[in-house]
Structure formats: C-alpha cells, structure tokens
Amino acid sequence: xxxxxxxxxxxxxxxxxxxxxxxxxxxxxxxxxxxxxxxxxxxxxxxxxxxxxxxxxxxxxxxxxxxxxxxxxxxxxxxxxxxxxxxxxxxxxxxxxxxxxxxxxxxxxxx
Numbered sequence: 001x002x003x004x005x006x007x008x009x010x011x012x013x014x015x016x017x018x019x020x021x022x023x024x025x026x027x028x029x030x031x032x033x034x035x036x037x038x039x040x041x042x043x044x045x046x047x048x049x050x051x052x053x054x055x056x057x058x059x060x061x062x063x064x065x066x067x068x069x070x071x072x073x074x075x076x077x078x079x080x081x082x083x084x085x086x087x088x089x090x091x092x093x094x095x096x097x098x099x100x101x102x103x104x105x106x107x108x109x110x111x
Contacts, residue, residue: 010065016063027058028059078100
C-alpha cells in the first residue's frame with residue numbers, strides 16, 4: 001500500500017505456489033515502492049516499472065490463485081447464437097456484443 005508502505009501478501013499465494021512466489025511478490029512490491037519514492041512511473045503500465053522489474057527478475061504480475069472461471073461473477077448469453085460468456089465484472093450490454101456473431105448480450109445470472 002503506497003500510503004502505509006506496507007506490503008500485503010495473500011497467504012493463498014504461499015499455500016499454492018510456495019516460497020519462490022513470496023520472494024517474487026516481495027521483489028515486485030519493492031519495485032513499486034522504490035519507484036514511488038523516486039516519483040517515477042511505479043504502475044504496471046509504466047516504462048520505469050517494466051524496466052526495473054525486468055532488471056531485478058520480478059514478475060509484472062503474480063499468478064492467479066483462482067482460475068477465471070472460479071472468479072467469474074456474471075454469466076451473459078448471446079440472444080442470437082446462445083453462446084454463454086463468464087465475466088468477473090458487470091458489462092454494459094448496450095455497448096458490448098457477442099464476439100462470435102455480434103448479437104445482443106443478456107445477463108443470465110449473477111453467480
């Protein structure tokens with residue numbers, strides 16, 4: 001957390017991936033911290049962050065503890081081809097369309 005300078009680590013990362021994952025997470029978070037203190041680009045998208053994390057061997061992102069399917073909160077279905085789509089975040093069905101046939105999407109259920 002940038003305000004407190006504390007590093008928060010999900011214990012499930014250790015349980016699932018072991019000590020090496022924790023070392024990678026600490027390296028990753030220290031890259032954020034170091035760049036933030038130097039008022040340089042500390043976000044994942046920033047060139048400074050990408051360069052430093054590569055230099056120290058820190059991954060840009062940690063491995064997901066759960067799969068996308070396990071994290072999904074919404075099921076949408078195309079009204080034309082009936083294909084279903086899982087989504088973590090709610091989507092604007094007025095703007096989003098089916099990626100297969102461009103049909104209209106409808107929220108089937110919230111998981």
